[in-house]
Amino acid sequence: MGRRGGPAEVNAGSMADIAFLLLIFFLVTTTIETDAGLDRMLPPIEPPDENVIIKQKNIFTVNINKNGQLLVEEELTNLKDLRAKAMAFLDNGGAPSGDPLYCNYCKGKRDANSSDNPDKAIISLKNDRETKYATYITVQNELVGAYNDLRNRESQRLYKRDFTDMEAEYLNPETPESVRDELKEKVQNVQKLFPQKLSEAETSSSN
């Protein structure tokens, strides 16, 4: 009634209460951590048109049975030795020098009965329907680890930096565009030296 000069003031005392209410709501619903895991690509369902002939020596077979035992290249193997075996196979570079497949960066044994070139080397993984998922992930981890170790080695030689480190920075959306363009080329170069060729057959049943 007796108010003069300007509109009435709104009482802002309860603003803090409202803000607290919202704050508590978001506190409860928030999940900050991001998931991480092993990235894999599945093969397309339609079979390739042409029949590719792959030499037996270029295939590295890994079989997991339902008890979690490993058969690597027809030999019972401990899981701990898998990474070293896979690396020896990928890095073998068996093609003789002068051959178009000759691998000049391989440091393996150059055994003529193992893979010709990292580009030709294929790891074939087969598992039983009753294999535990935990075992499967451990095997996958070791095989991806074998590729990463070799890529890191080449990456250190060429760019004085780990491949996994470069790839993480390249995939990080916060990395500036200019840095990413530069990294993209390096990442692809290293990937070309050791392309990941991991094939998974249909699972077999034990009976």
Add this chain to the structure above:
Amino acid sequence: MSKFNKKKDGDLPAVSTASLPDIVFMLLFFFMTVTVMKDSSLMVQNTLPNATEIKKLEKKDRVLYIYVGKPTREYQKVFGTEPKIQLNDKFASVSEVGDFILQERAKKPQELQNVLTTAMKVDKDANMGLLSDIKLELRKVNALKINYTTYEGDAFRNLQ
């Protein structure tokens, strides 16, 4: 003079709380920006295995989740103890996975539809048989990019 000295009768002046809303708003905006709404509650046991060679799943809007594991105790009476698939908020059979992926894909903006990743959150005690069936379904609907979600840790601990 006595007019000005009247209030000073010895005790401390009260701390001003006028800036409290500002502080609270600052916190509020922080949590608003980092928040991701929980869209489904877990109905399956989901202890993920460990791995070392992991990559982070960036950009949550490009990820679809499939949960696999034994039903939790409250659902075990109805659904048994065999590992099951959970899509969104309900149990599903293997044949429903393809439809689920297609539906979720259609909900995403056009430019994201080709870059979606399917995150497989599989309990470490699940069998590979169910997972291979899911993988076959994913291949049928051309959802080829998958990520086996794991914890970071020594992979050999999985075997114990």
